[in-house]
Amino acid sequence: MATLADVARRAGVSTATVSRIINNSPKPVAEALRERVLAAVAELQFVPNANAQQLARADRTAVGVIVHDVSDPYFAEITRGLQRVATDHGRLVIICNSYRDPERELAYVDLLHAHQTAAIVLAGSGYVDAPITARLDGKLRLYQSTGGRVSVIGRHEHAGDAVVPENEPGGYLAGDALYRLGHTAVGVIAGPRHLTTTTDRLAGLRRAAKEHGHRLGAKQVVYADFDRNGGAAAAATLLEQNPGLTAIAALNDSMAVGALACLRERGIDVPGQVSLIGFDDMPISVDVTPPLSTVRLPLEEIGVRAMSLALRDGDREGPLVEHAAAKLVLRGSTAAPPAR
Amino acid sequence: MATLADVARRAGVSTATVSRIINNSPKPVAEALRERVLAAVAELQFVPNANAQQLARADRTAVGVIVHDVSDPYFAEITRGLQRVATDHGRLVIICNSYRDPERELAYVDLLHAHQTAAIVLAGSGYVDAPITARLDGKLRLYQSTGGRVSVIGRHEHAGDAVVPENEPGGYLAGDALYRLGHTAVGVIAGPRHLTTTTDRLAGLRRAAKEHGHRLGAKQVVYADFDRNGGAAAAATLLEQNPGLTAIAALNDSMAVGALACLRERGIDVPGQVSLIGFDDMPISVDVTPPLSTVRLPLEEIGVRAMSLALRDGDREGPLVEHAAAKLVLRGSTAAPPAR
DNA sequence: ACCCCCTAGGTAAGCGCTTTCCCGGCAGGT
DNA sequence: ACCTGCCGGGAAAGCGCTTACCTAGGGGGT
Structure with a gap:
């Protein structure tokens, strides 16, 4: 050479x-x-x-991105935003998939630190487990103390800047929409228990229920894994556990699509017999039949903002926190419950 | 520090x-x-x-991956395979998006070379333009001569190992299926002209046409950009240019989904009035209505194999070339043309 | 009791580049 | 003609780590 x-x-x-x-x-x-x-x-x-x-x-050029899984449409879209901004700044992006495993995430932070990246963007990292969060935070702070910048997508509970998607309000929006339509027996397909994305969205749903004089019982919430097949299985469980069910809220669109398939398979009309609402507004949501009602999160924009924060030459005027609003998008999969 | x-x-x-x-x-x-x-x-x-x-x-640890766009489901799936293998080998993966721009791709090869990556995996890189291909090849050879490994997903026209998806045979499969059903007026929604993926798949389609005594005229082929909206627009053009059209073959599923939306919008029944077939078998293809007939490519497996090649401690027994077979998957979007 | 060899640890020479400092020479001013 | 100042270019000291080589002990064999 x-x-x-x-x-x-x-x-x-x-x-x-x-x-x-x-x-x-x-x-x-x-x-x-x-x-x-x-x-x-x-x-x-x-x-x-x-x-x-x-x-x-002794300069730092690349920036590291830790996401759960780039091949998941949710993160793919965020990543697209991240990449665009990074490229515009002439930065090389190193993408790491944690596959929702906190340990792997921790390891990646070390790795990116060791490789002298200019910044670390943590996408979708929000673990319910306090010790994990503390360890993560410790590593991030150490990284920061050596001059690295940190930007988090999700709850602001770490060192560094953050752009926080309004998960709780979004959950509320979904629930409120369903209850307003007159549903009383609604089931929820939740995501993995250890993620705050799940708990936050669920909290919003519960708040909506409460406000309308209902509550979500244990049988009305089934935990899945945020992907299509998990959603289908969860829908089946929900149907079984709740005979009178007239509406299902899935905590993301992938699972909603799975649920839709499950419902179709059983000959249950959507929204005639059961209403369905998703979350995120993935590109595919508009192409299923019926098109999915959902709660839209400006994913690509979130990516753009997170990377912009990571790249700002912040002279430490304290961490910046931005919010990304959730918006209800009503399409064909929701309607009033069937009369009886 | x-x-x-x-x-x-x-x-x-x-x-x-x-x-x-x-x-x-x-x-x-x-x-x-x-x-x-x-x-x-x-x-x-x-x-x-x-x-x-x-x-x-003086060792090399990371491996670089250059793809068109991770957020495109096609590459997302390949990337997933790539990542898995790399992680199993304890390798850090650097993902670079070329956004189908040859120049950017060239720049990334240099970058990955400079960063002393152990290997470069080029996914979906196949440009029709000869000078581009030559430059790319030159850079790759140089990289190889310094000890880097190269693995390409796509046509084997570069230095290094390759896993080549059977695009031409796949195109043939799609065309053959349509003609066998009795279609004579078929339209094609192609991808970008400068990609060999497009030309190869199209060639297969043409071969099928020829074999069945037909040919694809200029009006029957519309070029788009491999994404949904491009597919929708192309379908509209196709319909307009070919009044008697009874079947559409899209060169990937994203565009097929777009075409489906276009058809639905115009009240054209699929497959009653027009049959539709895609390519790739994306996860979503099964969730649209009707479920999409398509040609399946084992994307994740392709990723796995490409990375395995890149990571083999090949004592230079010459480049290895593997093929990934295309397989016809008939679902609900194809049927015999309407009688008249 | 002596020698040898093995072992644990240190010394220092790089890896390939950047950058500070320095030096020689030339032009311009007096 | 002499000095000053400037400018193009080189020498060399790192950056933070690895590793070949060396050294000082200590234990075992005779």
């Missing part, structure tokens, strides 16, 4: 000169030399070693 | 010893010392600088 020194030797100059030229540093260099060096660079196909550069410069 | 030297000083040992301990090198170290050092590491919250480590060790 050609090194800077090789180029210097070839061009008959010092390494300092070569370095200045390839980084076009402010220091002026005679045109003739510059050309000779550039020629040598081309001949030797010199590609500077980024590790050495970073070490010598 | 605490450095190795700080830890050494704190523990009253040399940096060599600390290094040996934190890397638990084979060289034996007295238990007392080890503990003292580990204590110092903990107190100082020492996180080794990965750049310095890589520089000193």
